[in-house]
Amino acid sequence: MAQPFLLHTYPNGLRLITVPMHDTGTVTVQIMVGTGSRYETPEINGISHFLEHMMFKGTTKRPGAMDISHELDSIGAEYNAFTHKEYTGYYAKSSADHFEQILDVVTDIFLNSKLVPEEVEKERGVIIQEINMYLDSPRHHVGNLFEEAMFTDSSLGWDIAGPKEVIAKLPTDQLPEYFRTHYFAENTIVGVAGKIDPVKVKETVWQYFSEMRRGERHNFLPYQIKQTEKRVKIFNKATDQTHLIVGVPGYGLNDERRHAANVLGIVLGAGMSSRLFTEVREKRGLAYYVSGGASCYSDVGDFTVSAGVENVKLVEALTVIMEQLKRLRNEPVSEAEVRKAKDFMRGHMLLGLETSDAFTSYYTDQLLYREKIVTPEEAIVNWGKVTVAEMQAVANDLLRPERLNLALVGPFQPDDQTIYSSLKL
Incomplete structure (x- = not known):
C-alpha cells in the first residue's frame, strides 16, 4: 500500500521528509514554506503569490527565467x-537519475x-492578467466569493492573488522584505519521494541548506466562528450557466471530528452515485456538475456544495x-451508504497515491500544520472507525441555518429575494 516515510530535522530547524518508492523510476523534490495569503x-x-512568481525569474547561477526553464x-x-x-x-519531478540536478535547480530558485526590480515590474502586469483570467472564469471566481462571504472577518477570506489595485501599487522593496520575514529554515520543509536512497538524500540536502538562516x-490568529446569520454574495455577470457554492464552516486539520465530516461529505456529494x-x-437534469464535501485549513474548514445550473x-x-x-x-445515514463511502475514500486515496509527486505533497502538506503526520493507512483506519452516530452529531453541529453561506456568479441582482428565500436549512 503506502510507502514508509522518514522525517529528519537538521540543526538549523529545517525539516526533511523522504519517501522511498522502489517501484517507480521517478523522483520529486518539493520545497514548502509556511506562508501564504493568510499571513x-x-x-x-x-x-505571497507575487513572490512565488518572481522566484522563477533568475538566480546568480541561472541569471534568467529561460536558463531555469531550459535546463x-x-x-x-x-x-x-x-x-x-x-x-x-x-x-520539480524527473526521472530518478536526474535527482541531484532537479534538487540543485529547485534549491537555487x-x-x-x-528579485530584480525590472523583472518585478514586468511580472506585475502578468499577475494582473492572471487575476483578470480568474475573474473571467465564473467557476473559479465563485470559489473566491464563497470564502470572502464565509471568512469575511479573516484574511482567510482574501483572494490569494490579491486585488488588482494592490498588485498595481505594491512597492518593489516589499518582496525581499517579505522573503526575509518568512523564508527561513524552521519555516521550511523539503520533501523528496521516489526512487531514492534516503541516506544520500539527507546528506545532499544538507549541503544546500546548511547555511540557511534561522528565524x-x-x-x-486562530479562526473563531462568529457567524450568527446567513450570508449571500451574488456577482452579477451575463452567463449561460449560474455557478454556485453553498455551505458552512467546518473542522480544522487537528479536529478529530473531521473524519466523520469527510465520510458525511462523500455520502452527500462524491461520485456519480452520490x-x-x-x-x-440524474433525476431532475438541473446541473451538469454538482458535488459536495468537506475540506480543511489548519484550524477551520468548510462543508460545501458546488454546482453549475441552468x-x-x-x-x-x-x-x-x-x-x-x-x-x-435530520435522518441518520444508512449503514450501507457509510460502507460505500468508506470504500470510496479508500480506493480514491490509493489511486491518488501512485506517483512520487503525490506522496511528496501528501506528507509535506501535513507537516506544516498537523500535530501528527497521518499515514494513508492511518487515515483509512480513522475513516473506518467513524460511526453513524458520529456522523449524525457532526451533521447537526455543522448544518446550522445561521451559519449558511451562498456565493454565486450569474445574471442575478445582489438583492434578489427569491434566492434568499430558497436558503432554508
Whole structure:
C-alpha cells in the first residue's frame, strides 16, 4: 500500500521528509514554506503569490527565467510552484537519475532568486492578467466569493492573488522584505519521494541548506466562528450557466471530528452515485456538475456544495440542494451508504497515491500544520472507525441555518429575494 516515510530535522530547524518508492523510476523534490495569503495584511494582499512568481525569474547561477526553464525542459522534468492560503510550494519531478540536478535547480530558485526590480515590474502586469483570467472564469471566481462571504472577518477570506489595485501599487522593496520575514529554515520543509536512497538524500540536502538562516515563525490568529446569520454574495455577470457554492464552516486539520465530516461529505456529494448527483442531475437534469464535501485549513474548514445550473432553474436547484442538506442533518445515514463511502475514500486515496509527486505533497502538506503526520493507512483506519452516530452529531453541529453561506456568479441582482428565500436549512 503506502510507502514508509522518514522525517529528519537538521540543526538549523529545517525539516526533511523522504519517501522511498522502489517501484517507480521517478523522483520529486518539493520545497514548502509556511506562508501564504493568510499571513498578509490588506496593504500587501497578494504578495505571497507575487513572490512565488518572481522566484522563477533568475538566480546568480541561472541569471534568467529561460536558463531555469531550459535546463529543466532539457531533462523532461515537470516543474511549477503554487501559493495556498497557508503555504507556498516549489517542485520539480524527473526521472530518478536526474535527482541531484532537479534538487540543485529547485534549491537555487528557493534560496538564491535575485528579485530584480525590472523583472518585478514586468511580472506585475502578468499577475494582473492572471487575476483578470480568474475573474473571467465564473467557476473559479465563485470559489473566491464563497470564502470572502464565509471568512469575511479573516484574511482567510482574501483572494490569494490579491486585488488588482494592490498588485498595481505594491512597492518593489516589499518582496525581499517579505522573503526575509518568512523564508527561513524552521519555516521550511523539503520533501523528496521516489526512487531514492534516503541516506544520500539527507546528506545532499544538507549541503544546500546548511547555511540557511534561522528565524521566528509568524503565527496568525486562530479562526473563531462568529457567524450568527446567513450570508449571500451574488456577482452579477451575463452567463449561460449560474455557478454556485453553498455551505458552512467546518473542522480544522487537528479536529478529530473531521473524519466523520469527510465520510458525511462523500455520502452527500462524491461520485456519480452520490445523493446530490442523483437528485440534482440524474433525476431532475438541473446541473451538469454538482458535488459536495468537506475540506480543511489548519484550524477551520468548510462543508460545501458546488454546482453549475441552468439560470432559469437556479431556485429549483437551490431548493433541492437545501433539501439534501436537511436530510443529512435530520435522518441518520444508512449503514450501507457509510460502507460505500468508506470504500470510496479508500480506493480514491490509493489511486491518488501512485506517483512520487503525490506522496511528496501528501506528507509535506501535513507537516506544516498537523500535530501528527497521518499515514494513508492511518487515515483509512480513522475513516473506518467513524460511526453513524458520529456522523449524525457532526451533521447537526455543522448544518446550522445561521451559519449558511451562498456565493454565486450569474445574471442575478445582489438583492434578489427569491434566492434568499430558497436558503432554508
